[in-house]
Every structure is written in structure tokens, then in C-alpha cells.
């Protein structure tokens with residue numbers, strides 16, 4: 001599967017719900033969004049059918065995302081169906097981690113390969129302030145539960161915000177010394193309805209790395225064996241895990257983009273930003289073959305996003321597209 005610029009597309013991010021038990025300041029308005037009607041949301045069987053039709057075209061890796069995917073009932077049932085599809089080599093989950101301690105063993109047993117945990121603070125009051133919801137959980141315990149269940153490599157994604165959580169950069173980096181976690185610092189993307197966040201809250205990854213290198217010798221490292229996304233990796237001397245940076249703001253990586261996205265209501269989006277999408281839901285429900293629609297979507301996949309020019313299309317929040 002090559003798009004019009006010769007990029008090989010083998011990775012699909014599947015949003016299973018637009019709802020969430022958090023209201024992260026950079027992602028969703030505090031009062032939530034107008035949720036999709038239930039009838040518009042693809043069933044697990046429909047999602048699996050999309051993957052089944054794309055696998056022979058070269059689809060190899062899946063990520064389950066949201067909203068918060070773990071709040072959709074019976075998520076393991078979807079994982080089991082996806083795992084049974086020939087050609088699918090890797091299934092990952094993106095989660096805020098609230099339900100991970102409880103769910104990790106069953107997800108692993110159903111065939112989930114690994115987990116990315118989003119965590120912007122290690123301090124309970126601050127987690128609640130950023131998420132604007134108070135939940136009794138600890139990101140480190142959730143990550144450890146995922147690791148213990150065999151959902152590894154465990155990646156921890158931290159959105160760095162100046163004046164809000166940047167004083168924890170060192171604490172997150174230190175986690176990698178003892179734990180085999182891969183902590184990735186992500187530049188805040190000022191999109192959607194983001195409370196009071198502005199460009200002044202964006203911290204370039206160069207600054208993050210400068211601060212981390214005060215903790216010890218930091219060398220370039222290979223990333224975790226699985227999941228070759230857009231991060232660049234480093235390792236503190238003697239550390240069990242690694243540190244990565246993802247730089248959507250200061251450097252784009254559109255040239256090597258290998259992914260497309262399926263929204264919870266069945267739209268195939270070829271870029272996180274902008275409004276390039278093909279509706280798969282009606283054709284799917286009518287029993288029409290999806291391959292030609294997929295080819296059409298890839299032929300229209302944009303060369304790059306225009307985030308730096310603040311052209312993000314109708315996107316109100318990353319929770320609508322799965323991030």
C-alpha cells in the first residue's frame with residue numbers, strides 16, 4: 001500500500017470511542033464534546049471487518065485509541081477479533097491508564113501486544129488538575145501492571161507544558177533508570193479548544209533533552225524493538241529504559257508517515273490534521289468492498305500537515321481522531 005508520495009502505509013490507528021473519563025486540558029473542553037450517537041459508532045465486528053479487508057493490502061500494525069478506549073465495554077472482545085486476522089503482527093493500546101491495573105491481564109490474554117500510557121504528572125493533585133477529573137490511580141502502578149502482564153515495551157507519553165508540568169521532566173526521566181519503561185516527551189500541539197494553553201506553553205524537545213542530560217550521560221539509543229513511530233530515543237547511562245522525544249511542533253515527520261486513522265464513526269482519515277477523510281461506514285454496512293475507497297484515500301493523503309500555520313481543518317480535539 002503506497003500513497004501518492006510513495007509512503008508505505010501499514011499502520012492503522014483505530015478510535016473505538018470519542019468519550020473519555022478525563023478532560024485533559026490540551027485535549028477536550030471541560031464539559032466534553034457533543035458525543036457521537038451510538039448508532040453511528042462502528043461495532044467491534046465492523047471495526048474488525050475494516051482491518052480484515054485492509055490486511056491483504058499490507059496493513060500490519062494496529063493501535064486502539066479513543067477518547068479513552070478502556071471505557072468501551074468488552075474491549076478484549078475486539079482485541080481477540082483483530083488478533084485472529086492473518087497479517088496483523090502487532091496490536092497496541094493508547095490509554096490514560098486509569099483502568100489498566102484491572103484490565104491488563106485480560107487484554108494480554110485476548111492478544112494485545114503492548115501499551116502506551118499517557119501520563120503528564122506523577123503527582124495525584126496535578127494529575128487531577130490536568131485531567132480535570134479525580135481518579136484513584138497511579139501511572140507508575142499502571143505501567144508496572146502492564147509490564148507484569150507482558151504488555152511490553154511499555155511507553156509512557158508525557159505532553160510537556162511550560163509552567164504546568166515541566167518541573168517533572170527530571171522525575172519522568174529518572175523513572176527509566178529503574179524501570180524498563182520508554183518515557184517519551186511530546187511537544188504540546190496547540191489545537192482545538194485548549195482552555196488557556198497557548199504557544200507559550202510549548203517546550204521544544206531540545207530544551208527537554210538539555211534538562212534531562214543534567215541527570216547523567218545521555219546517549220543516542222535504539223528505540224524499543226516494537227513500534228517504530230516518530231520518536232527519537234536516548235538512554236541515561238546504566239538505565240533500564242529509554243527516553244524519547246516526539247516533535248510535532250519543532251520538526252515535522254510527515255515525509256515518513258506510515259499511518260492512517262479510523263474514527264469511531266467509521267471515517268478513514270489520512271492525516272491527523274486537515275479534513276482529508278473517506279467515509280467507510282455506509283459502504284461497510286452496505287457490504288461494499290473497501291479496497292477501492294482505501295486506494296482513493298491514499299491517493300489523497302496530504303504530503304504534510306500545516307499545523308505550524310495553524311491550519312488544522314475542523315478538528316476540535318485530538319480525542320475526536322485518537323491522537
Ligand code: SAM
Pocket residue numbers: 020026027065066067068069094095096116117118157159186187188189190191318319322323
Ligand atoms: N485517551 C487515550 C490517551 O490519553 O492515551 C488515547 C487518546 S489521546 C487523544 C492520544 C494521545 O494524544 C495522548 O497521549 C494525549 O496526550 C495526546 N494529545 C491529545 N491532545 C494533545 C495535544 N493538544 N498536544 C499533544 N498531544 C496531545
Ligand code: SF4
Pocket residue numbers: 020021022023024027028066067068095096118318319
Ligand atoms: Fe481523554 Fe486521552 Fe484526551 Fe486525556 S488525552 S482527554 S485521556 S482522550
